Amino acid sequence: MRVVVQRASSAEVRVADAVVGSLPAPGLVVLVGATHTDTPAIADRLADKIWRLRILADEKSASDVGAPVLVVSQFTLYADTRKGRRPSWSAAAPGAVSEPLVDAFVEALRTRGAHVETGVFGADMQVALVNDGPVTLILDAD
Known part of the structure; x- marks a missing residue:
């Protein structure tokens, strides 16, 4: 997984112009992508890591x-842009594989x-956020 x-x-x-999720208070926005070799155990490990990352004010998690x-x-977190101008998505797991992994991460x-x-x-989503800091980290399961 890449996060x-x-x-x-x-x-x-x-x-579709309806808010489906929001932060009720300051917190974390987590973009999650899955690849073919990911497992629920990997999702659990990354969730634990993110939950405990000391990146909030006063080095709190x-x-x-x-x-x-x-x-x-x-899924675009697994874009391969090494060749040409059109990204390849072949490293991204298909929806049937990645949706249960994202659900496992959330759970x-x-x-x-x-x-x-x-x-x-799988929906066309519009994400709006005010990045605080800014603080942005990329984590790979590898």
């Missing part, structure tokens, strides 16, 4: 302060006590 984590003072995701998390699936966060809101898997 982009952004510390945000506010954020929301819309589908989301788990320390109960910060909410907005999770948005994003792993909730099991740890996180308030998690989400986008809609």
Whole structure:
């Protein structure tokens, strides 16, 4: 899995002009992509890592302060742009594989006590956020 984590003072995701998920307080926006070799165990490990990352104010983690998390699936994190001008998406797992992995990631966060809101898997989403810091990290399962 590949994950982009952004510390945000506010954020929301819309589908067809309706808000489907938002941060009720400052927290984390997490963009999640899955590849063919990912497993629920990898999703669990990354969820734990993100929940405990000390990237909030005063070197606190989301788990320390109960910060909410907005999770948005994003297969484009696995774009291969090494050749030409058209990205290849072959490293991204198909929806039938990646959707359950994103769901496992969300459930792993909730099991740890996180308030998690989400986008809609496979939908055309508009994500708006105010990146606080800015703080943006990229984590790979590898």
